[in-house]
Amino acid sequence: MNTSAAMTLDEPVGTILCVDDEPNILASLRRLFRRENYRVLCAGSAAAGWAVLEEERVDIVISDMQMPEVNGTEFLETVRQRWPDTLRLLLTGHADHEATVGAINRGEVYRYITKPWNEDAILLIIRDAFERQALQREKVRLEALTKEQNDQLRELNATLEQRVRERTAELTSAQKSLQASHERLKTNFLTLIKVLSSLTEMRSGAVAGHGRRVADLARRIALRMGLTAREAQDVFVAGLLHEIGKTGFPDTLIGIPESLLKGDNLGLYRKYPHLGEELLMPLEELREAARIIRAHRERFDGAGFPEGAAGFDIPLGARILAVAHDFESLQQGVLAQRRMDAAQATELVAESRGKRYDPSVVEAFYDIRTGRTIAEVIPEIAVGVAQLKPGMVLSRDLLSAEGALLLSADHVLSERMLKQLAEFERRAGSELQLFVKSGAADAPHTHS
Structure with a gap:
């Protein structure tokens, strides 16, 4: 066996094995x-060619047809069986037509080259053969990659539903755990507030449970009003x-x-809503509650503290808290020198609507306390400005079209006020409707 390799400075393009008994x-x-720039290996017989193939990676093998002992057909057939990835070419003479056809069929020969050959033609055949090899190898690589990816995809699809179920269960469990933790925090936070409320009552001298009763009533009013x-x-x-602001009192x-x-004691006392906010x-989480606490002693008519805010600026x-606070405080004798029972406190709050309290809040409070509206208890009639008489008493707040408070409930109308209302109505260009208490100062007997 004769072997040789092309020695160039560049990397060889590919390896060719030439098998022929003629040196x-x-x-x-x-x-x-x-x-x-091809790497060339040579063998003088079929056996020598097989030996080379056992040791070397060969891209293309070129075999002569007529060789002693084993001819080209038998040699290439064995190459096809044992080294199927090696591309096979046959070198043959003009007289070997039938043998060439057999070699093509049995050895699956890619091309055959006739003797004598044209160098340009044989080089073109070799280049085409290497291109075919490269395409074939890329095809095999892509098929293997596709098969691997398809196998992975089938495995993924087979387990995806289970993974989704497992992940969903994990997320659901985590969500439930977070919700449970959140609920525990809310419960603990509210419990801490209630403890703080009890401590405030102990320090401020309030009757035990005062804060809880005020809070419960205030929440019921808020819900009744649609908050x-x-x-x-x-x-x-x-x-x-x-009343947390009172904890710093001497x-x-x-x-x-x-x-x-x-005197000074009253001035200090009136700072407690502001101190509570601070x-x-x-x-x-308590900033809105702090804002409510700061203003809960303001009055609807502006005569409250600590800022003297009025109406809807409060x-x-x-x-809402002002009504609940005063209702409880009236029963404890805090706001007045005598204690009142619940019914008396309820009526006093109702009578103070439009003055101390927002009439709409009092309406909700009165409904909760008695199951009736104030209008059912205090008869009233609707009249126009022209029907008003001095001495009539408003049963409801008088509001402008923009919602501004003009006169509060229980206001006693004077001659001067009647003239001012007539002038206001003229400038506004629309008629006012007022509600006055029935039977007050010869009110007309037209029921609303």
């Missing part, structure tokens, strides 16, 4: 292919902590009824 043929092929659950909760928390101020406070403002939550 001059092998030498010619070696010289021709080396010029093209959201979150808004009603803020009102409830403000009710629990509405002992000499604790327990003195509000109606008996004077204590709670650092806690983000936060709704604070207007």
